[in-house]
Amino acid sequence: PTGYMENSISYSAIEDVQLLSWENAPKYCLQLTIPGGTVLLQAANSYLRDQWFHSLQWKKKIYKYKKVLSNPSRWEVVLKEIRTLVDMALTSPLQDDSIHQAPLEIVSKLLSENNNLTTQDHESIIVAIAPLLENNHPPPDLCEFFCKHCRERPRSMVVIEVFTPVVQRILKHNMDFGKCPRLRLFTQEYILSLNELNAGMEVVKKFIHSMHGPTGQCPHPRVLPNLVAVCLAAIYSCYEEFINSRDNSPSLKEIRNGCQQQCDRKPNLPLRLLHTSPDLVSQEATLTESRLKPVIVTSNEIHVEVERNNTANQKMTASVGNDSEPNLIDCLMVSPTCSTMSIELSAQADRILGCYVEILKMLSDYDDWRPALASLLQPIPFPKDNCLFLSFLLLFFFRELKYVIQRFAEDPRQEVHSCLLSVRAGKDGWFQLYSPGGVACDDDGELFASMVHILMGSCYKTKKFLLSLAENKLGPCMLLALRGNQTMVEILCLMLEYNIIDNNDTQLQIISTLESTDVGKRMYEQLCERQRELKELQRKGGPTRLTLPSKSTDADLARLLSSGSFGNLENLSLAFTNVTSACAEHLIKLPSLKQLNLWSTQFGDAGLRLLSEHLTMLQVLNLCETPVTDAGLLALSSMKSLCSLNMNSTKLSADTYEDLKAKLPNLKEVDVRYTEAW
Numbered sequence: 001p002t003g004y005m006e007n008s009i010s011y012s013a014i015e016d017v018q019l020l021s022w023e024n025a026p027k028y029c030l031q032l033t034i035p036g037g038t039v040l041l042q043a044a045n046s047y048l049r050d051q052w053f054h055s056l057q058w059k060k061k062i063y064k065y066k067k068v069l070s071n072p073s074r075w076e077v078v079l080k081e082i083r084t085l086v087d088m089a090l091t092s093p094l095q096d097d098s099i100h101q102a103p104l105e106i107v108s109k110l111l112s113e114n115n116n117l118t119t120q121d122h123e124s125i126i127v128a129i130a131p132l133l134e135n136n137h138p139p140p141d142l143c144e145f146f147c148k149h150c151r152e153r154p155r156s157m158v159v160i161e162v163f164t165p166v167v168q169r170i171l172k173h174n175m176d177f178g179k180c181p182r183l184r185l186f187t188q189e190y191i192l193s194l195n196e197l198n199a200g201m202e203v204v205k206k207f208i209h210s211m212h213g214p215t216g217q218c219p220h221p222r223v224l225p226n227l228v229a230v231c232l233a234a235i236y237s238c239y240e241e242f243i244n245s246r247d248n249s250p251s252l253k254e255i256r257n258g259c260q261q262q263c264d265r266k267p268n269l270p271l272r273l274l275h276t277s278p279d280l281v282s283q284e285a286t287l288t289e290s291r292l293k294p295v296i297v298t299s300n301e302i303h304v305e306v307e308r309n310n311t312a313n314q315k316m317t318a319s320v321g322n323d324s325e326p327n328l329i330d331c332l333m334v335s336p337t338c339s340t341m342s343i344e345l346s347a348q349a350d351r352i353l354g355c356y357v358e359i360l361k362m363l364s365d366y367d368d369w370r371p372a373l374a375s376l377l378q379p380i381p382f383p384k385d386n387c388l389f390l391s392f393l394l395l396f397f398f399r400e401l402k403y404v405i406q407r408f409a410e411d412p413r414q415e416v417h418s419c420l421l422s423v424r425a426g427k428d429g430w431f432q433l434y435s436p437g438g439v440a441c442d443d444d445g446e447l448f449a450s451m452v453h454i455l456m457g458s459c460y461k462t463k464k465f466l467l468s469l470a471e472n473k474l475g476p477c478m479l480l481a482l483r484g485n486q487t488m489v490e491i492l493c494l495m496l497e498y499n500i501i502d503n504n505d506t507q508l509q510i511i512s513t514l515e516s517t518d519v520g521k522r523m524y525e526q527l528c529e530r531q532r533e534l535k536e537l538q539r540k541g542g543p544t545r546l547t548l549p550s551k552s553t554d555a556d557l558a559r560l561l562s563s564g565s566f567g568n569l570e571n572l573s574l575a576f577t578n579v580t581s582a583c584a585e586h587l588i589k590l591p592s593l594k595q596l597n598l599w600s601t602q603f604g605d606a607g608l609r610l611l612s613e614h615l616t617m618l619q620v621l622n623l624c625e626t627p628v629t630d631a632g633l634l635a636l637s638s639m640k641s642l643c644s645l646n647m648n649s650t651k652l653s654a655d656t657y658e659d660l661k662a663k664l665p666n667l668k669e670v671d672v673r674y675t676e677a678w
Helices: 046-070 075-091 097-113 119-133 140-152 157-173 181-195 201-212 223-247 252-256 278-285 310-321 328-334 347-364 370-377 388-400 402-410 414-420 446-457 463-472 474-482 486-497 504-515 518-537 554-561 581-587 605-614 630-638 654-663
Strands: 016-019 029-034 037-042 295-298 302-308 338-345 545-547 571-573 595-597 620-622 644-646 669-671
Touching: 016 046, 029 046, 046 075, 046 097, 075 097, 075 119, 097 119, 097 140, 119 140, 119 157, 140 157, 140 181, 157 181, 157 201, 157 223, 181 201, 181 223, 181 347, 201 223, 201 347, 223 347, 223 370, 347 370, 347 388, 347 402, 370 402, 370 414, 388 402, 402 414, 402 446, 414 446, 446 463, 446 474, 446 486, 463 474, 463 486, 463 605, 474 486, 474 504, 486 504, 486 518, 504 518, 554 581, 581 605, 605 630, 630 654
Parallel strands: 545 571, 571 595, 595 620, 620 644, 644 669
Antiparallel strands: 016 029, 029 037, 295 302, 302 338
8 A cells, every 4th residue: 555544553563663675675665563564654865764763763662661660570670671771862863852851751750659669779770860861951750859869868979979960960051940940959959968968068169169160250151040049949948938837838848749738738837926915015015114025936947036125015016906927127127126136046947048048158259250149139039028937037048148248348340239229219128138227237337338338439429329328327327427437427428518418407417426536527627628619619700611631630630620710611621631430529510511521531430420410401521432331321311401412432332322312302413423323
């Protein structure tokens, strides 16, 4: 018969597959031997015929191994068959993901259906399939088996010799743990098993270093995001266990194991939350004692004790009324209602949390990873919760993470320390959490002062940043200035200089704070001197146009502007001079300036931000051949009076150009030659 087959042939029915090789045989044919006869398959060419041949051989053998391994009798025979299956997959000329994945899935099913294997059997099977794992991710069920082995035998040589290259491949090549959460869980258990070795964190540190590589730049861009995802998920899973132990809902681990109903679950962890009864609150509210009985949360993994003073009475009464615990984060952010605080974790819980927090600290020590790490942690990936013990765990984590935040604050790169601020308006950032009164502040504002110092020294010496401090953190700033902190003294002086504070009483309080210390008194006297010079500078009179000689510096400009009155200066040319962004502090003091030429200078983004906040009446600006980038050019959108803007030969992008055109309605002349937007 010729043409198409009327009935399909199952792969399991094929007894043999051969290439036709006799003389005068039909070209490019395969002979399939089946019960009752043979079938010839003719391909269009020899390549397609060979592809069919190897594919059919593969399918035939796979069905054989599925049948053999589905009913194991003796494990030594099973182990031999697994090794043969692996060799077949490795030697097959076919190039397809399923060639290696199919044997792994067969072994995975075998392990899931046979729970009575010995540890030796486990390790023998893992070693047998190890060659397939060199270039393939393990399937989900196999990951679960690996996790179990890491938990039960963390010191096994299989963990080091077989699992290490598998985890390294996962971290280097995985794109989304959301699609394969078992890979993340396996990576978590592997890291914990490394921490169980004698050297402990030293082994983990060597592993992290091996993932980064010996050079100053990690060649694998996915390693850092994957490590951060593993650490944050592991830390949050600890909190999740406490939540689930409290409300009797199934945890993620139990859902994965098939437990969906409360009746299927194990009994609750012994956790007690002792509320103060309404009667006790009403009785103690009438007493003159300054302290209330502690609120205690206990479980088998955590012990927390909080002493509250009488200022917390209203919050506690409200909490009892709605039958819910007070939100500790909100309490700490509003008022100092906690006078003492202690967190005691069990050795196991402390080891788990400490391990992953320590990894985050290690990651922050690599210069090339720090910008991306700061960006990943900027949104603060842990929610506020109404559970008292969860709040304390978050508090514990924030305090342990202080080293990482300190590293961000010490980094001079703007893309790193800018991530200390909140990711968007209305959401707290690390800057708020570690500021005095914040949930994680435990050092009287030392880290806060360090963060303010780096932000002010970079490109945040702006009204917007000062306004934010004046509205939200003026009290802590004044307290630190009263203790002699030079950064906070400078902050208060800038608030006075830029007229940030409108209230006269507050201004007088700031002046009194400055005059209470030697450094404050000296900087306030310098401020007063600058104010006198500013009045002289802005006094009406002087030239309307001014051009500085080429090669002039910031110091030359400052010296010139301090020599007389420039209240009428409308046109200033600094073209082909050596001025930098530092001269912006002097330019913003020119009240009548309308045209500014910065052609071929070293004026950058920081200066541009300062100009955009103070010289809102500027009409003509020449930035040709300056090192400004999109970060600074975007700030020009607030200069609504701009009519002419030259951005020739800058790092302007097309998107920023379109944004500026939309936000500057009076812009008529624009030069964007030799830019991306040209």
